[in-house]
Amino acid sequence: MRRWAEILLGMSYAAFVFSLAMFTWSFFSSARAHDQYHDWKIPGTTTSCCNDQDCGPTRARVGEDGLWEVWHDGRWLAVPPNALLSIPSPDGRSHACIIGSTVLCFVPGEIRS
Numbered sequence: 001m002r003r004w005a006e007i008l009l010g011m012s013y014a015a016f017v018f019s020l021a022m023f024t025w026s027f028f029s030s031a032r033a034h035d036q037y038h039d040w041k042i043p044g045t046t047t048s049c050c051n052d053q054d055c056g057p058t059r060a061r062v063g064e065d066g067l068w069e070v071w072h073d074g075r076w077l078a079v080p081p082n083a084l085l086s087i088p089s090p091d092g093r094s095h096a097c098i099i100g101s102t103v104l105c106f107v108p109g110e111i112r113s
Contacts, residue, residue, distance in 0.1 A: 036090050037097060040105050043082050049097035049105035060094035060108060070096045070103060079106045 037055035041048060049055060059071035060079075068079035079096070083103045089095060094109035 042104050054099050055097040057093045058096045068106060072098050077101055077103055079103045
């Protein structure tokens with residue numbers, strides 16, 4: 001704690017204000033980025049896919065069985081067919097909402113080689 005106090009006391013006022021502004025901007029911009037998932041619903045329900053921390057961009061592929069798979073925690077997870085949302089990807093990448101090892105919602109991105 002003392003080290004942080006020394007660092008803060010050594011900063012100029014302008015550097016302190018700039019650092020505070022950058023921290024605030026990064027915090028709120030990441031929160032806004034997650035807002036895109038709030039309207040996503042588990043197909044066939046009115047339940048949200050999103051719990052403010054379980055959705056994000058992901059690597060995805062079509063498995064040997066022809067079904068989508070997503071990369072999560074060091075392994076490929078099968079995407080249940082009923083988790084596939086019929087909306088376009090917000091940025092061309094694949095996105096998934098995952099709790100534990102269950103894919104709740106999935107939006108495929110553009111196919112890349």
